[in-house]
Amino acid sequence: MRDLVQYLEAAKINGKNYIMPISIEFFGIYYNVDKFDKNGYEVPKTWDDLVTLADKLKKDNEIPFILSNKDSWTISQALVFNIETKDRGSHKKFYDDLTGGNTSFEKDKIFRSALEKTCWMVDNAQSDNISVSYDQAINDFATGKGVMFPEGIYSLPSIEAANPEMNVAMFSTPNDTGDVKETVRIDMAVAAGKNGNKHDAAIDKFLDFLTSEKGAQMFSDMDHSLSAIQSVKASNEKAKLVVDSINNNRVLDATAPPAGFEQAKRSELQTLVMDGNVDECLKKLDSDWKESISGQ
Amino acid sequence: MYRGSNNNKRVCKDKWVMIMFTLPIVFLYSFFFLIPMLMGFYYSLTDWNGISENYKIIGFKNYIEVIKNSRFRNAIWFNIRYMVLLVIFVVIISLIIAMALNRTKVCSTLFRSIYFVPAVLSLVTVALIWNELFYRVVPVLGQKLKIDWLSSSLLGNPKTAMYAILAVNIWQGCSIPTVLFLAGLQSVPTELYEAATVDGAGRWERFKNITVPFLIPVLNMVIITQIKSGLTVFDYIKAMTDGGPGNATEAVGLLIYKYAMQENKYSQSIAVAMILFVIVGIISIVTLRTTSDKQVEGG
Numbered sequence: 053m054r055d056l057v058q059y060l061e062a063a064k065i066n067g068k069n070y071i072m073p074i075s076i077e078f079f080g081i082y083y084n085v086d087k088f089d090k091n092g093y094e095v096p097k098t099w100d101d102l103v104t105l106a107d108k109l110k111k112d113n114e115i116p117f118i119l120s121n122k123d124s125w126t127i128s129q130a131l132v133f134n135i136e137t138k139d140r141g142s143h144k145k146f147y148d149d150l151t152g153g154n155t156s157f158e159k160d161k162i163f164r165s166a167l168e169k170t171c172w173m174v175d176n177a178q179s180d181n182i183s184v185s186y187d188q189a190i191n192d193f194a195t196g197k198g199v200m201f202p203e204g205i206y207s208l209p210s211i212e213a214a215n216p217e218m219n220v221a222m223f224s225t226p227n228d229t230g231d232v233k234e235t236v237r238i239d240m241a242v243a244a245g246k247n248g249n250k251h252d253a254a255i256d257k258f259l260d261f262l263t264s265e266k267g268a269q270m271f272s273d274m275d276h277s278l279s280a281i282q283s284v285k286a287s288n289e290k291a292k293l294v295v296d297s298i299n300n301n302r303v304l305d306a307t308a309p310p311a312g313f314e315q316a317k318r319s320e321l322q323t324l325v326m327d328g329n330v331d332e333c334l335k336k337l338d339s340d341w342k343e344s345i346s347g348q
Numbered sequence: 349m350y351r352g353s354n355n356n357k358r359v360c361k362d363k364w365v366m367i368m369f370t371l372p373i374v375f376l377y378s379f380f381f382l383i384p385m386l387m388g389f390y391y392s393l394t395d396w397n398g399i400s401e402n403y404k405i406i407g408f409k410n411y412i413e414v415i416k417n418s419r420f421r422n423a424i425w426f427n428i429r430y431m432v433l434l435v436i437f438v439v440i441i442s443l444i445i446a447m448a449l450n451r452t453k454v455c456s457t458l459f460r461s462i463y464f465v466p467a468v469l470s471l472v473t474v475a476l477i478w479n480e481l482f483y484r485v486v487p488v489l490g491q492k493l494k495i496d497w498l499s500s501s502l503l504g505n506p507k508t509a510m511y512a513i514l515a516v517n518i519w520q521g522c523s524i525p526t527v528l529f530l531a532g533l534q535s536v537p538t539e540l541y542e543a544a545t546v547d548g549a550g551r552w553e554r555f556k557n558i559t560v561p562f563l564i565p566v567l568n569m570v571i572i573t574q575i576k577s578g579l580t581v582f583d584y585i586k587a588m589t590d591g592g593p594g595n596a597t598e599a600v601g602l603l604i605y606k607y608a609m610q611e612n613k614y615s616q617s618i619a620v621a622m623i624l625f626v627i628v629g630i631i632s633i634v635t636l637r638t639t640s641d642k643q644v645e646g647g
Binding site: 124311 | 591
């Protein structure tokens with residue numbers, strides 16, 4: 053929780069706090085436990101293990117990954133962020149260096165590697181993944197069309213709703229060495245306006261509830277995310293492998309890129325999924341970054 | 349009795365009645381259109397990002413930035429192509445359906461209802477249904493027919509995504525023009541057709557010289573509404589592709605939305621909207637002027 057305390061301190065404006073985090077999201081790879089058990093597949097610990105697993109799945113006529121690349125936000129979050137942050141951790145230094153001109157997307161080995169791995173995942177996903185939306189992918193994974201589904205913990209309620217009988221769990225997205233940084237992000241947070249508000253009492257009452265153990269536990273039970281509220285016990289047994297890893301190697305990433313960059317990035321990543329041109333994507337990201345910071 | 353005085357009083361009263369009936373709509377139009385437009389124009393001359401407390405007046409800098417931006421130019425080109433195809437296909441298909449319905453005597457009400465049903469469905473509902481059809485049904489047909497480009501979702505291919513969205517727009521967009529054309533066709537006096545037939549005019553000549561002039565007012569309305577619809581298309585694209593894959597279907601309407609709601613470029617989004625307003629206005633005026641001298645004057 054110390055990282056959250058530091059976050060709250062950094063988020064103050066003129067010495068006052070206007071934002072309260074509620075839930076913490078994390079990413080991994082959902083997998084079909086029944087298919088793993090039936091065929092003796094093992095949860096991969098390194099990226100090479102994942103590649104070997106994907107090859108085995110293809111030999112057994114299974115689709116290794118279900119991806120939803122029609123919705124570009126999932127490429128940015130569930131693929132690139134999911135893979136990149138296992139090596140990077142927090143983006144703070146990277147973004148500061150980008151803005152200060154000390155590095156670039158083209159020069160950054162971690163980002164390049166994440167894009168190459170993303171392209172590999174796309175090549176090992178269902179053939180029409182660029183046409184598949186997030187909701188369609190959830191449905192396809194839950195009904196057994198593919199074996200693995202890289203996404204965030206927030207997808208679990210939807211997977212369970214799509215197929216309540218599915219035996220699903222999540223493992224941690226591996227990196228080359230197996231020694232990952234389990235990067236988590238603040239998902240839901242609540243902010244209150246600064247002045248001129250006639251409903252302060254009602255707002256305080258609502259915030260008290262939202263940040264109480266009862267309210268936050270209710271949220272976590274529905275969402276399966278970790279909670280920013282101390283006494284809440286998250287019910288995410290299906291993501292036990294990831295949560296255990298988070299307990300050992302947790303890194304909070306609360307750094308936002310410049311306004312407008314995320315939208316531009318999503319568009320470039322969707323083009324990458326279609327043409328596989330990592331160099332061109334990195335160049336465009338550098339150009340988009342410069343445009344975003346000049347607009348601020 | 350001085351009749352002139354009574355006439356003046358009646359004219360005065362008529363004027364007041366007219367003003368009282370018109371006032372509510374003038375008020376609504378001003379409140380919901382004119383005033384927001386003027387406010388928007390003001391903000392388009394600033395650097396406001398939509399949420400900050402402070403902003404500066406920067407003149408026409410936003411307009412220059414927008415026009416120089418290749419994303420805007422690509423979006424305009426997308427809209428022009430989309431609009432031209434939409435107008436052509438909606439006019440032709442609606443007219444054909446209306447002419448067929450005009451001749452149908454058996455179960456005519458049933459057939460007219462069937463062709464009108466798409467008009468009562470919400471745009472987003474239609475788009476989401478077609479999303480599923482393009483993903484789960486159309487590829488199966490393509491595979492059975494052994495047509496490569498039809499064997500995967502048309503929405504996932506940058507070359508076919510625009511045409512897929514256009515097909516959905518045409519499917520829904522034809523319903524009201526069909527009804528309007530049908531009403532227009534029924535206003536054509538049948539004795540004109542009889543006289544033309546007696547004079548030896550063929551089917552095409554009767555259509556061109558009798559039917560079309562009577563349909564010009566409806567045609568005007570349909571063309572202008574479809575031009576506006578094509579240039580401002582948003583719902584279908586947002587629900588089906590969100591501007592993708594890779595900006596292939598990023599229309600001006602979507603650009604306005606993304607600038608304002610996602611990229612913190614609120615004042616630039618209004619600049620784009622103003623430019624679009626001018627384009628739609630110019631095209632509408634040109635269309636009206638081109639077709640006004642060809643219509644039949646009211647008898």
